[in-house]
Amino acid sequence: MGLAHRILFSVVVIMGGCALAQPPLSRAAPAPIVSKATNTKLVVTPQASPQLAEGEFFNANGTKASLSDLLATAKSYDYILIGETHNVACDHIVQAKIIAALAESGMRFTVGMEMFAQEKQPQLDAVNNGKVSLAEFPTKVDWKDAWGFSYSLYEPIIEEIYAHKIELYALNFPFEIAKKIGDDGMESLTPEERKYLPKNHIPSMEAQEEDLTRIHDKHVELMTEGKDDPKAAEVAKKSLAHYRKRFFLIQSMWDTGMAEQAMAIRKKTNLPIVILTGTGHVEHGWGISYRLSKLDPDAKVLLIVPWRNREPIVAERGHIQFYCPLTKQSRFGFTLRMEGDGATILDVKDKSAAHTAGFLAGDNIVKVSGMDVDSMMTLHRAGVKAAKEGKDMVFTVIRDGKECTISMPVPEHPHRK
Template sequence: MGLMPIISVVVGALLLAACGGPPALQSDPAAGLRKGTLVTHAGEPMSLFAFAQQARHVDYLLMGEAHTNACDHAVQADVLQVLASQDLQPVLGLEMVPAAKQPVLDRFNQGRLSVEELPEALDWQTSWGHPYSLYKPVFQVASDAGVDLYALNIEQAVLDEVREKGLEGMAPEKRARLPVTILDPPEPQRQALEEEFSGHQKLFQQMGNATSGSLERFMLIQSIWDTQMASRARRVHAQTGRPVVILTGTGHVEYDWGIVSRLHRWDPQAKIVSVIGWRGGTLPEAEAADWFFYCPLQHTSRLGFTMEMRPEGARVMTVEPGSRAARGGLQSGDLLVKVGGEPFTGLWDLHQAAMDAVQAEEPMQITVKREGASVELSLDLQRSGTTDGPTD
């Protein structure tokens, strides 16, 4: 696994392990809100119809997501549905698909590929990795409403070569796949990335797995990533004349950094709107986005279960039949207490315990609270040889 996937795992884990921001209010401003509700920075709910009216003249609508949060994807599907129903004629830009796969999306747009056939044609599991089932509602709406799909990302193999060799050492054919101009991040984002990279390096050193990646390469790859998606989105908008709804990780959207800052530089007259997930606890941070949607912290594990972070801890919401989680005895309603023999405080604990179990070639031990009783479970990870953890 290269630096970017590893860094992404840590980012997602830390987000679920500890939420930064202002001190918690005495009462949760999200109390009483239905999951998926659109809100203002003051936490005031907004109907989908009202949102569509405000988005009527938008050129780019960026929806930041947590890739493993099913609620985030349900909101994306709802927003896409209402925009299409109000005759805004949006098109959909996808971080999840590299530009080289656009011919596959063209077949989907032409009705020659079904929603069920799409993941195999895209080699989804290899190229993206997160469960297709999370994104399927979005693709179903696109198919039903006639919303065309466009690939925005760059191939992982190209980023891997940048990481290993730098721009100077790249093979010409791969260098040609990079954006002609690579835009640097705005200064506030640069400072945040420096702090993030330093923190990750310290974590890896503590684990005995310090990476050989440099800060300069990390910055370069982030810049390529954001520049590529902004460049593709701008091209799609110019070619279609339609508003482009961009689905991407929250880190590419928040604070008008990432993709947003590049679009502002290249298309300064465009109307750009950002929407990201709000997890409750404190009011949304007004500077982070234009609008928000309420979805509690949630993670769909590759072990075959979904958990949601609640005040009492991490509650198992669903368990996929036949999965490693199901075979190990995990049940819906279980509250995670310990993983790998250590108290569970956040997603990073789950990831660390899974890595330790795989390296030791032993099952991962989990303790849950079930109907008031403590239950010990053993999950066999060796069948797939993979660890758990989200990305970006």
């Protein structure tokens, strides 16, 4: 895979979770949120960050909200979008809590998930018809190959779906098609592959494209920095500008496709739909919500997104937000939480790369490859750099008050195998 393809691919993968790739948010005057799929806007003034326990909710203006408040609001909406960072366990626990509470309140609804491509709907239909047990679920839907993130993260959600007999639907188009568009463009798709694409592609809003440009260009910088030949680096950057357009196309195709699927499901079932997807597809009223405003203009859309303790509150991100600290379950095999100076390891998975390298729960990672660990982005940056150079990542760790060094090869991403 060439440099340009690797950058496009890595950016597309990261955009699924999005929140980890973003810098600290500004408390500038908020832009309007699309609170209804018409032109109705919600404009509020952000307040000081509230003192919250993990999993607690607050309104767009920063005031605390109860689960009962959320339920009272949600019952009048047609689409309820709940954002997540895919490898943050707390986000999924909150999503499961919301689904359970909605069901127990007597509300009837369906659930649509970004994690499933449309080709998986026959397996999900078998689930909906009671032909697949909860224990069989991850195997029958090919979870490991289809999504790549650990099933244990999503298990609380699936348990609630089973417990309350909620119909489950696939929203996405196959990941392989997105990769093919990135590598070779739309013209490379077969007629069979094209049937999964949205019927009426809706390009991104200007504000979203500006944000996508920032994310894309940051990854271009990561992949081209340190080149010995400045001219070669410049040529690479010019080449990558071409792939930025494909990145925009893939992202808008995803958002439009999921919006079309959600609308079709709502019309088929005549029920509201809860949509579980990466925060980047939810926040600011961009992504799926913006496409719904074009496709289903009379529908009401509720945006619920996670908030991290290292970010100021920004009202424009969502109507309701919930507090989940930035805890990342890494493909390296450890679970991290940003706290104090560095990232603390909460858990190490047996037989993982982290376990093999010698990491222990309680270790505090303060440096990686010479960089201070002041955000999860630092770990990503170090991983990209190490993979590009074909070197191990080198971690500086505080264990029992003493400093030690641990080296670890960069594991291959499951979608790149």
